[in-house]
Amino acid sequence: MKFPYSFPLTRAFCLYLGQVVLLAGEAFTSIFSGRVRWRLVVNQIVEIGFGSQAVVIITGIFTGAVFTAQIFFQFNALNMSSAVGPVVSIALCRELGPVLTGLMVAGRVGAAMSAEIGTMKVTEQIDALRALAVNPVDYLVVPRAVAMMVSMPLLVGECIFFALTASYYVATQILNVNSVFFLQHMWFYTHSRDMVMAMIKGFVFALIVVFVGCQQGLTTSNGAVGVGRSTTEAVVISSLTILMINFFLTMGLNIIFPAGGRF
Amino acid sequence: MSALQAKPSQGNLIEVRDLRQTLSGQEILRGVNLDIPKGQTMVLLGRSGGGKSVFLRHLIGLMRPLSGSIRIEGEEIAGLEERELEPVRRKIGMLFQDGALFDSMTVFENIAFPLRERGERNENLIREKVARSLELVSLMGQEKKMPVNLSGGMRKRAALARAIISEPACILYDEPTAGLDPIVSDTINRLIRRLQSQLNVTSVVVTHDMISTNHIADRVSLLREGKIHFDGSLKELHASTDPVITDFIEGRSHEID
Numbered sequence: 001m002k003f004p005y006s007f008p009l010t011r012a013f014c015l016y017l018g019q020v021v022l023l024a025g026e027a028f029t030s031i032f033s034g035r036v037r038w039r040l041v042v043n044q045i046v047e048i049g050f051g052s053q054a055v056v057i058i059t060g061i062f063t064g065a066v067f068t069a070q071i072f073f074q075f076n077a078l079n080m081s082s083a084v085g086p087v088v089s090i091a092l093c094r095e096l097g098p099v100l101t102g103l104m105v106a107g108r109v110g111a112a113m114s115a116e117i118g119t120m121k122v123t124e125q126i127d128a129l130r131a132l133a134v135n136p137v138d139y140l141v142v143p144r145a146v147a148m149m150v151s152m153p154l155l156v157g158e159c160i161f162f163a164l165t166a167s168y169y170v171a172t173q174i175l176n177v178n179s180v181f182f183l184q185h186m187w188f189y190t191h192s193r194d195m196v197m198a199m200i201k202g203f204v205f206a207l208i209v210v211f212v213g214c215q216q217g218l219t220t221s222n223g224a225v226g227v228g229r230s231t232t233e234a235v236v237i238s239s240l241t242i243l244m245i246n247f248f249l250t251m252g253l254n255i256i257f258p259a260g261g262r263f
Numbered sequence: 264m265s266a267l268q269a270k271p272s273q274g275n276l277i278e279v280r281d282l283r284q285t286l287s288g289q290e291i292l293r294g295v296n297l298d299i300p301k302g303q304t305m306v307l308l309g310r311s312g313g314g315k316s317v318f319l320r321h322l323i324g325l326m327r328p329l330s331g332s333i334r335i336e337g338e339e340i341a342g343l344e345e346r347e348l349e350p351v352r353r354k355i356g357m358l359f360q361d362g363a364l365f366d367s368m369t370v371f372e373n374i375a376f377p378l379r380e381r382g383e384r385n386e387n388l389i390r391e392k393v394a395r396s397l398e399l400v401s402l403m404g405q406e407k408k409m410p411v412n413l414s415g416g417m418r419k420r421a422a423l424a425r426a427i428i429s430e431p432a433c434i435l436y437d438e439p440t441a442g443l444d445p446i447v448s449d450t451i452n453r454l455i456r457r458l459q460s461q462l463n464v465t466s467v468v469v470t471h472d473m474i475s476t477n478h479i480a481d482r483v484s485l486l487r488e489g490k491i492h493f494d495g496s497l498k499e500l501h502a503s504t505d506p507v508i509t510d511f512i513e514g515r516s517h518e519i520d
Contacts, residue, residue, distance in 0.1 A: 128357075
């Protein structure tokens with residue numbers, strides 16, 4: 001038992017994880033106690049959800065397009081071009097849609113959260129909130145957390161929709177896949193459980209982005225340099241965590257929502 | 264009788280006993296004992312980096328002491344949790360060194376913030392109170408500006424308007440005249456005096472500005488090496504023959520050129 005704790009990195013990781021979990025616990029306690037400022041939640045939904053749409057749509061369109069092209073090049077050689085639709089669709093729903101949305105939102109929103117809260121920390125604005133008897137977790141973290149939990153599954157859905165639309169266009173208009181085959185097979189092999197999995201992953205990634213971003217912001221020190229460091233760390237930590245957690249989510253969720261039932 | 268056993272006075276708003284704090288391994292406060300009487304302006308003097316601001320932050324619970332006792336109106340706050348401190352903080356306003364205005368809000372929104380957070384929904388009443396606060400700090404007509412567009416003095420005055428809008432029993436000032444020109448400093452000093460006479464608030468002012476001290480202080484304390492070296496009236500401060508005090512008042516460093 002003593003061995004892992006002797007590593008400074010292991011200890012630092014455990015400490016950091018503990019801080020993020022404590023922050024999440026405090027935020028959820030506030031949410032379930034009704035300490036939610038709905039006006040701020042709406043503002044954050046506009047900022048996070050509405051404001052991230054362009055990034056997510058463009059990511060979806062080009063990922064769907066390039067993925068379709070690559071699958072087509074491989075499958076067409078085996079005379080299986082009609083399988084392009086379902087493969088692209090399932091891959092996007094189960095993996096690419098949520099992961100890419102998570103990474104893009106981590107870059108855009110996680111960084112913004114960390115920078116904004118970090119700047120507030122180093123300019124004593126967080127202390128000013130506390131001095132005015134306003135809990136910073138209630139005021140800063142809870143609205144962002146609620147907004148992320150609402151926005152992320154919708155952004156994931158949006159990303160998948162635009163990716164599949166781009167996939168359909170590339171497959172049928174550029175690569176000459178029969179549109180009836182494409183749609184028919186895509187519809188037949190894609191299940192609602194694939195979409196549910198995407199939404200669950202989106203929700204989990206939202207929690208990672210918001211709590212890592214806010215934790216980084218709230219623990220910022222050393223002025224402008226500290227804000228820069230926190231912002232970078234927020235993006236790096238949340239992106240890597242998304243990629244790692246995604247594997248375990250896939251393995252776990254595959255038990256509940258098994259893939260490939262009709263293949 | 265030791266300081267810890269000292270009997271709390273009925274007329275004190277804040278009583279601090281044997282307050283100790285360490286930052287980055289350095290002992291900043293080494294057993295501070297101080298009583299702050301109600302309705303008076305107490306000036307805490309001391310050299311830069313001597314722990315004055317750290318002491319002030321303890322009075323509103325922004326920092327937890329390593330040991331010791333802090334009583335606000337008789338209530339011990341040293342061991343309270345963050346949420347338990349909120350009722351205490353509602354009695355106290357604080358002016359931060361750089362104002363600490365919320366830079367995402369206009370001056371009006373900043374000043375109205377404490378009212379809105381305490382559940383006030385009557386917009387007419389909020390407007391009326393904000394206008395009154397702005398008038399007290401002589402900052403009318405600046406409501407729509409963003410903090411970034413205000414000068415240092417205006418930012419401090421706006422922050423003061425935010426601190427006083429909910430009519431606290433006590434206002435803590437962290438270096439209210441630092442970095443301001445003498446004219447703006449005089450305006451801030453007059454403002455502190457005016458707030459005391461009009462709202463009868465207790466004020467704790469942390470500064471090393473002797474001009475400001477002479478203008479506003481009812482009582483003066485000198486923090487030196489983490490302890491209260493002197494505590495008395497302004498008259499007693501000036502009458503003191505203690506070389507530490509006279510050096511501080513006259514600004515002598517004893518360094519050889």
